[in-house]
Amino acid sequence: MVGILAKVSTSCAEYNANVIEVTQSVLQDLFAMIMLVDISGMKGELSEMSDAMQKIGDEMGLSIHVMHENIFNSMHRI
């Protein structure tokens, strides 16, 4: 599908969230793009950006999860 990265990063820019790293891979037959985004200078609430991503996901037939890094650190690191 064309334009996934463009659409998602445009939305990040609208919230002044800085894209730091992008990885793309095919895992268990699914295309997975993982973006690490710095929200320290973001405008508005994370929940608003999460809603916006949800909307993009619905429009493009993707599922987009916005999750704070802390959840992965706490679940998978001691």
Next chain:
Amino acid sequence: MVNVHDILETITMIQDENLDVRTITMGISLLDCCDPDIDKACEKVYRKITTLAKDLVKTGEDIEKQYGIPIIHKRIAVTPIAMILAPCKGGDPVKFALTLDRAAKDVGVNFIGGYSALVHKGFAAGDVELIESIPRALSATERVCSSVNIGSTKTGINLDAVGMMGRIVKQASELTADRDCIGSAKLVVFCNAPEDNPFMAGAFHGPGEPECVINVGVSGPGVVRAALAKAPDNANITEIAEIVKKTAFKITRMGQLVANEASRRLGVPFGIVDLSLAPTPAIGDSVAYILEEMGLEQCGCHGTTACLALLNDAVKKGGVMASSKVGGLSGAFIPVTEDAGMIAAARAGTLSIEKLEAMTAVCSVGLDMIVIPGDATPEIIAGIIADEAAIGMVNFKTTAVRVIPAIGKKIGDELEFGGLLGSGPVMKIRYQSPAKFIGRGGQIPAPLQSLKN
């Protein structure tokens, strides 16, 4: 950077395996709301709850968005109302229940627990009045939950209270017979009740607790089951225990994160994380299926108690290291109507009340959400409570009884609550009467705690 595998594992757990935080429960002390005038006391209770918990639901929802973790319930537990009722000179205790219901509606929580009394060693002022009012309170309200502690390892079992509760459970069903007997589904009879349990219907804010506190209950039977499903068929049982432990660790870490965050945002101290595997009727979110994944043909067959003992212990071992403070019930819940696998096993006749009773000796709670015939006498229900309390008393653990006498229904019929309370078949009980034993009253003495064999 976080590793891709970890990210996808977390997302799969949430999306496909029903991982969630089951509840954020705010415990609120109402001790300073006492007043000789019951109406004034109610007003103070309402004001205190709606002030302290006004941001609870919104905070829960914000955390959900931030971490992408579903937080299913936001709830409140209060000081046992019998203690607030004690100084009141007259007035109907149900006024407190109506006040709690109104406060719960206004702050948006779906359950509020604490219409409770602690009578394990006898009745103090307010206790009998409160207990007698429970059926009416549960019938007149929607969100209020009630519990009564009738025994403990240190004190023994108050058999007068046991007899009373047999009657109260039945009345709670009768008064709500038009609503699938929902009254008794909101009433728990405890032995060794924990003071910091965040799970309903047995949550209350114990007298030893601080002014206000945040307790979190995690869940995740689906995640444990999915992890076991990936284990090779020839994995030995020690390896199975290790898998459960590791999974419980991850689930609990998520609970701890949510608890810290909720505590910080609300400015309320963090109390405990309750490491319970709490099933829901959703497909896959079942404790029974975990036991079946370990190698049982169906939950309830011979071997079930051993599998459950392993599960319960491994959940605790994994969880304890993941959280700074653990409390509440912590272990595996086995509520029949709320667990798809248990419902199936009960329908098939594989799971009986006797087997469930044995299972409660090694799981975290007790006979939970079990539908019994509507013609069970109060003495039979009291007998069920006494048996279960004895298991808790002797084994130094919490046990509870939440049975639902299905008024007008008989063995094999079904009761349908809908939602998370689920549905279930009316289970077989024994009709021979324990009335003489229950009628004796008095106190079953506390058990010896040494010379154990």
